[in-house]
Structure formats: structure tokens, C-alpha cells
Amino acid sequence: MRETIEKVKEEIKKASISTVEQLEEYRLEFLSKKGKVPALFLDLKNVPGEMKKEMGQAINEVKKIAQERFDLAKGEVQEKDSKEKRDFVDPGLPNIPGKVGGRHPISIVRDKMIKIFERIGFNISHGPEIEDDWHNFTALNFPPDHPAREMQDTFFIGRDPDITLRTHTSSVQVRVMESEKPPIRTLSPGRVFRNEAISARAHCIFHQVEGLYINKGVSFVDLKQTLYHFAREFFGENTKIRLRPSFFPFTEPSAELDVSCPFCKGKGCKICKGTGWVEIGGAGMVDPRVLRNCNIDPDVYSGYAFGMGIERITMLKYQVNDIRLFFENDIRFLKQFQREL
Ligand code: FA5
Numbered sequence: 001m002r003e004t005i006e007k008v009k010e011e012i013k014k015a016s017i018s019t020v021e022q023l024e025e026y027r028l029e030f031l032s033k034k035g036k037v038p039a040l041f042l043d044l045k046n047v048p049g050e051m052k053k054e055m056g057q058a059i060n061e062v063k064k065i066a067q068e069r070f071d072l073a074k075g076e077v078q079e080k081d082s083k084e085k086r087d088f089v090d091p092g093l094p095n096i097p098g099k100v101g102g103r104h105p106i107s108i109v110r111d112k113m114i115k116i117f118e119r120i121g122f123n124i125s126h127g128p129e130i131e132d133d134w135h136n137f138t139a140l141n142f143p144p145d146h147p148a149r150e151m152q153d154t155f156f157i158g159r160d161p162d163i164t165l166r167t168h169t170s171s172v173q174v175r176v177m178e179s180e181k182p183p184i185r186t187l188s189p190g191r192v193f194r195n196e197a198i199s200a201r202a203h204c205i206f207h208q209v210e211g212l213y214i215n216k217g218v219s220f221v222d223l224k225q226t227l228y229h230f231a232r233e234f235f236g237e238n239t240k241i242r243l244r245p246s247f248f249p250f251t252e253p254s255a256e257l258d259v260s261c262p263f264c265k266g267k268g269c270k271i272c273k274g275t276g277w278v279e280i281g282g283a284g285m286v287d288p289r290v291l292r293n294c295n296i297d298p299d300v301y302s303g304y305a306f307g308m309g310i311e312r313i314t315m316l317k318y319q320v321n322d323i324r325l326f327f328e329n330d331i332r333f334l335k336q337f338q339r340e341l
Contacts, residue, residue, distance in 0.1 A: 102338030177294035214303030223304035251284025281308030
């Protein structure tokens with residue numbers, strides 16, 4: 001009997017249990033009702049009375065070892081098995097369609113605008129978003145302390161009143177005129193900043209597209225024709241434009257640019273507040289003082305400039321009723337433009 005007990009004990013120790021199947025084989029061989037450990041208990045009845053106690057203890061010891069070995073192996077095997085299941089990749093499974101990002105509506109509209117102007121000979125120029133007073137105001141004929149500066153509430157960088165975040169892309173006009181000789185025909189898209197209360201129609205960060213054409217004999221007719229061309233290309237061929245007299249220190253004469261409402265086709269609706277027209281920007285003939293500030297002789301050259309708000313144009317194009325949606329990056333909003341190019 002003693003030998004049998006020792007033999008079973010050895011077998012228990014040597015049994016290899018590294019898979020779920022081996023664990024089950026082990027359980028059947030040693031612990032199940034017909035297993036080797038319960039069999040030892042059955043054999044106990046054949047042991048002479050005086051040996052029973054000692055043999056009983058030895059068998060209980062084997063049972064304890066067998067159970068401990070089983071519990072330990074069970075933990076290890078189950079952990080290994082679930083890791084294998086987790087790591088398993090079935091190469092035959094169908095592909096999960098990946099999520100592809102789309103372009104932001106402001107970028108889509110900016111690029112549409114660029115394409116329209118590039119086709120009629122405009123090149124693209126850029127300037128810094130952090131500007132000095134000269135390029136943002138003074139060269140553009142805003143005299144120091146002139147109330148016109150308050151038209152565009154300014155963010156200053158630190159305490160230096162000379163360094164600002166540009167309030168409009170007209171600052172790029174100045175940079176281009178300072179560095180290039182006419183003829184100049186350039187478009188400057190970019191981000192601008194104004195210390196304004198945020199509402200559904202206005203933001204403190206927005207985008208503009210500036211246009212500038214300087215040459216000999218440029219007139220208001222050229223300006224009007226260019227804006228008309230843009231409006232028809234962008235909003236559709238039946239679009240009309242309207243230039244309302246206005247004031248900008250850097251253009252003379254100056255005008256606000258309206259397009260016929262793309263929704264009601266000029267009949268009057270909620271979007272255009274019943275007027276049939278919506279404003280998209282400002283424009284005018286470059287003031288001779290601005291040309292002189294940039295070393296261009298106003299007796300030889302003349303030019304026009306215009307500046308349009310990209311957010312406002314995008315809102316009209318896609319019927320977006322709140323400008324804040326462009327900055328919130330809500331995926332449900334942005335997804336709607338995914339198929340646009
Ligand atoms: C200007 O910024 C002039 N620099 C435009 C210009 C350029 C006139 C060249 C003449 C010659 P204005 O402040 O009106 O003008 O802004 C132009 C356009 O920017 C507006 O028509 C509007 O479409 C947009 N815009 C202005 N303020 C905001 C704002 N807070 N949020 C969103 N869009 C705005």
C-alpha cells in the first residue's frame with residue numbers, strides 16, 4: 001500500500017499540466033470519482049487495522065497535494081488560455097472599415113475661393129498672424145488714436161502696443177506691396193483675430209480672404225467685374241452683387257459687398273432678413289496714401305482691394321446658422337462635409 005501511495009504521489013508531481021486539455025486529463029486521472037486518489041481511499045479497507053491510521057493520513061496528504069497542484073495549474077492555464085484568445089487574430093475575418101477623416105468646411109471653402117481667383121491670374125501670398133502696428137494699421141492709413149482703429153477691436157501681445165494679432169488680412173496687402181513691384185495680383189487667405197463678443201454671427205477668431213490688384217489704369221469697373229465673377233462662380237450663375245457705399249481708411253471709394261441671397265434667390269427670407277441680400281465682405285480702390293506708404297507711385301499705378309469673411313461665406317454655402325460650430329470640432333457636424341472636396 002505504502003508503495004502505491006508513493007507511486008501516485010510521484011505521478012502527481014510529474015504530471016505535465018500546461019493546457020486546458022491536460023488539466024482535464026489530470027483531473028480525471030487523479031481527482032475524479034474513478035481517479036487514482038479516490039481509489040487509494042477504497043484500498044484502505046484492505047489495510048490491516050493497526051496500519052489504517054498511518055495509511056489514511058498518507059492518503060489524505062496525497063489528496064491535498066493533488067488538489068493543490070490542480071488549483072495552481074488551473075489558475076495558470078486559464079490565464080494563458082484567455083491571453084491566447086485575446087491575442088488571436090483571424091486573418092480570414094472581413095475588414096472593419098476604417099474611419100477616414102474629412103476636410104474642415106473652412107478649408108474646403110478657402111480652397112474653392114483660391115481656385116476661382118487662381119484661374120483669373122491671382123497668385124497666393126501669406127503674412128504673419130502676429131503683426132506690427134505699421135502693417136495692420138498705420139500703413140493702411142489708420143492714423144494713431146484715430147477712432148477708425150476701434151472698428152476692429154485688437155488683441156495685443158503682452159504690453160507692447162506695437163505688436164498685435166492681425167485684425168484683418170489687409171496687413172498682407174502692405175507686405176506684398178512693400179516687397180513686390182506692380183503689376184501685383186494676389187490673394188491672401190488667413191486667420192484673423194478680433195477682441196469681439198462671440199455670438200452666432202461673430203467670432204473672435206475667423207478667416208478672411210484678401211484680394212489685391214495693382215497695375216496701370218485699374219478702375220472700379222475691374223473691381224466690380226472681379227467680384228461679380230467670383231460671386232457667380234461660387235454661388236451660381238444667377239447670383240447678383242451689390243456694392244453699398246461704405247468707409248475703410250485704406251480704400252477710396254469704399255464699399256460693402258453684398259450677394260443676392262443664395263437661399264431665396266433674392267426674394268427675401270429668414271437668412272437675408274427679408275432683404276434679398278447678404279453681406280460677404282468689404283472692398284474699394286486702394287487709397288493713394290496707402291500706395292505711397294508702400295513706395296508705389298499713385299500717379300502711375302492704381303488698384304483695388306477686397307476682403308471677405310470665409311466663415312460667413314461658408315455659412316451661406318452650407319446653411320450653417322451658428323459660426324461657433326466651426327470651432328467646436330463636433331464630429332457630428334464635421335462629418336457632414338466628409339464627401340466635399
Ligand atoms: C475688413 O476686415 C477689411 N479689411 C476688408 C477690406 C479689405 C475692405 C480690402 C476693403 C479693402 P470688415 O471688418 O468689414 O472689413 O470684415 C470683412 C468681412 O469679414 C466681413 O464682411 C465679414 O464677412 C467678416 N467678419 C468681420 N468680423 C467678423 C467676425 N467677428 N466673425 C466672423 N466674420 C467676421
